[in-house]
Amino acid sequence: MFQFTYNYCDHIEYLHLLAASLGVPVKDNMIWLPRDLGTGYIKVEELANGLQVLFNECILHQPFLFHRNKSDGNGYTLRFDEVRNLKALSVKIGDIILEDNTAIYSGAFLSNSFSELQYVVNAETEGRNINIYFTNEWLDQYAGLKNEGEFLKTALTVPGSVIHFEVLTLAYRELMEQIFELKTEHPLYLAVLQNRVMLLLEKFLRNFYIRLTDETSGYGMSENDVKRMVQIEAILVKDMGVAPPPVSELARIAMMSETKLKNTFKRIYQYGLYEYYQKNRMMKARQMLNSKKHSVKEVGMHLGFKNLSNFTIAFKKEFNILPSQF
Amino acid sequence: MIVLSINHKDYRLLLQDLATITGLSYNGGDFIKITAPTGSGTIKMLQLFNELNVLLVDAVFNEALIYKRPQSDNRYYVLHFEDLYISGTTQSMIDDELLLKTNTHHALVRLTSNIFSFSEELPPGLHIQSIKILFDEKWMMKYLGLSSDTSVLQKYLSLKTESFDIEPLDAGYRKLIQEIWSIPQNDPLQNIYLQNRITMLIERFFTRLHEKADLVGGIFNLTQDEMQRLMQVEQSLVNDFSEAPPTIEEFSKMVSMSSTKLKKSFKEMYGNSIYSYYQKLRMQKARELLLSGKYSLKQTAEAVGYINTANFITAFKKQYHVLPAKLLVV
Secondary structure, eight states: OEEEEEEOOOHHHHHHHHHHHHTOOOBTTEEEOOTTTEEEEEEEEEOTTSOEEEEEEEEESSOEEEEEEOOSSOEEEEEEEEEESOOOEEEEETTEEEEETTOOOEEEEEEETTSOEEEEEOTTOEEEEEEEEEEHHHHHHTSOOOGGGHHHHHHHHOTTOOOOOEEOOHHHHHHHHHHHHOOTTSTTHHHHHHHHHHHHHHHHHHHHHHHHHOTTOTTSSOHHHHHHHHHHHHHHHHOTTSOOOOHHHHHHHHTSOHHHHHHHHHHHHSSOHHHHHHHHHHHHHHHHHHTTOSOHHHHHHHTTOSSHHHHHHHHHHHHSSOGGGO | OEEEEOOSSOHHHHHHHHHHHHOOOOOSSSEEEEOTTTEEEEEEEEEETTTEEEEEEEEEESSOEEEEEOOOSSOEEEEEEEEEEEEEEEEEEETTEEEEEEEEEEEEEEEEETTSOEEEEEOTTOEEEEEEEEEEHHHIIIIIOOOTTOHHHHHHHHTGGGGGGSEEOOHHHHHHHHHHHTOOTTOTTHHHHHHHHHHHHHHHHHHHHHHTHHHHTTOOSOOHHHHHHHHHHHHHHHHOTTSOOOOHHHHHHHTTOOHHHHHHHHHHHHSSOHHHHHHHHHHHHHHHHHHHTOSOHHHHHHHTTOSSHHHHHHHHHHHHSSOHHHHHHO
C-alpha cells in the first residue's frame, strides 16, 4: 500500500510534496504516476482569478492511503469525483469515520483546512476528479461573499463540520466533461477552463445555500436512500455500451420497491432511470465524436446501438443536430 | 442634445457626468434613474471582482444622445451587446469612417477600442437596451491570453465600422443576457452569478471571433449588405411569437435572396436553420414568461403562438427536458 501524509496546503505545494514522495519529476505543474502505483496523471492549473484547480485521471495498481492533517491556514477544497471499481471506501473526517463496503462513489464534497481528512482506496480503482482550491480571502475578494453572503461564509468555516456532500447530477457531469475535453491548444484555454470551474463552484454553493436556508429542501429522504441512489447511478453510467439492468433488478439492488426507486431516483437526479442512462450515453457520444478519433458508425457501435439509424435519431433528439454534422 | 465625452475607464464617473449634464439626481452609487423630462429607465454599473467594468443600460432619452471617446494610448476595449429598434437614424464614427443606420433592428455584439476615436449619435426616443463590458490590455492578457498584437483581434479592429455587423446577437447571447437582467435581489451569490454570466459572454464572443477568423480575413462569402438583410430576417422571426412567422418564400422576397441562399447564409450566420432558430427563441421566451410567475401555462402557450397547449408542452419538453408546469411551481 502506498501511503501519503501531508499538512493541508495549496494544490501546487501538494503536487510537489506528492511528487517528491513518489520520486517523480514535476513538469509544467504536472506529474505522471510511477508504474507500480498506477497509470495516469495529476495536473494543476493556476487560474487568472486566483483559484487553483487540480485534476487527475488515473487507474491505481496498488491501494492508496491518503492522509491530510489539518493546518492553520484557511483553505477549502471542493472536490468532484467520478469513480469506478471502488470496492470499499473508508473515510475519516475529523473524528467522524465513514465506512462503506458497497461504495460506488461519484459525488462532490467540500472540505476545509480545519479538519483532518483520511481515506483509503483499493487497487484497480479507476477515476477522475477535479479539485478546486480557494481561501477565505478569495471568498471576500472574488466571490464577494459579503453582507448576505457572510452567513454562507460562516457556514463554510465551521471546523470539522460534516462533509457537504452532493450527488453528481447531469449538470455537474456535463461541466466536468467539458473540462476534461478541453484541449490546451484551445485559443482561450485558461478562460474557458476558468469559466467552467466557476460554474461548478457557483452550482455547488447555490445548492449548499439552498439546503442551509430551506429546511424543506435537501433531498427529503434518508441518508441511506441517497447512498443507494448514488449506487444505482453508478450502475447506470458504468458502461454505456451495455443496456442497464431492468428496473426490477435495480430495485433488488437498492432494496426498495420499483415505484419507490423510480421516484427517489428522479427526485435526486431529475430524470427517469432510463432517460438518465440515455442522456449520459449521448454525452459520451458527443465526447467521442468531438475527439475526432472515431467515425459515427464506431461511436454508435461502441455505445451499443445495433442499428445505426437508431443512434442517429437518438443523437438528433438530444442535440438537435445529426452526428454526421457534428 | 446630451453630449457625453469620455476619456476614462470609470463608469461611475460616466454616471456622474450624465447627472451633471442633465440635472438628474445621482448619489454616487451603482445606478442612476432616468426620469422626466430627460427620459425614462435606468443605467446601472457593476464593478466585478475580476476587474471588469460593466454598464447595464435600459433607457430611453427624450433628446438625442451623443457619446464620444477620443483616441488614446492608454489602451482599453469595450464589448457591446446591443438590442435596438432604430426608428430614425443612428450615426457611428470610428476613426474617419462613418456608418449610418436607419429604421432597422440592430441586435449585435461588437468590440471597440480606443485605438481609434469613436463617437455615436442616437436619435431621441430610442429604447436603448445594452450591456457594455470594459477591460484593458492587462486584463485581456491575464484572463484571455490575448494581446493587441493577436492577429485575429488586429484584423477585427482594423475593419473599423465594417466589423459592426459581423457578430449577431443570437440565441446563445440572448440567454445569458436574459439571465443577467433577471438576477434576484439579495442573492448572496450575486457576484459569482453575474461574474460568471459576464465572462461567459466574453468567452462566447472571442471563441466565435476565432472560429470566424477566416471571415475576418475577408474569405467569408457574405457581403455587409447581405448580413444586414439576414439580420432583418432574424428580427422578423423574433419580433412576435404569437403569430406564425413569414414563410421562407416570403422572407426570400422580403430580402431579395433566393431561398436556397437564404437558408444557407442564415445557418452560416446564426448557426441554426431558420425554423430551429425560431423555435429555440420561442421556447426561450416561453421559459422566461413562465419563470416570471405572471402567466399561466395556457397564457404562455398562446403568447408564443400555440393554440393547442398540449403541443406547446411537447415542444417545451423537447427543448428543456422538463415539463413547463414544473417552472410554474417555483
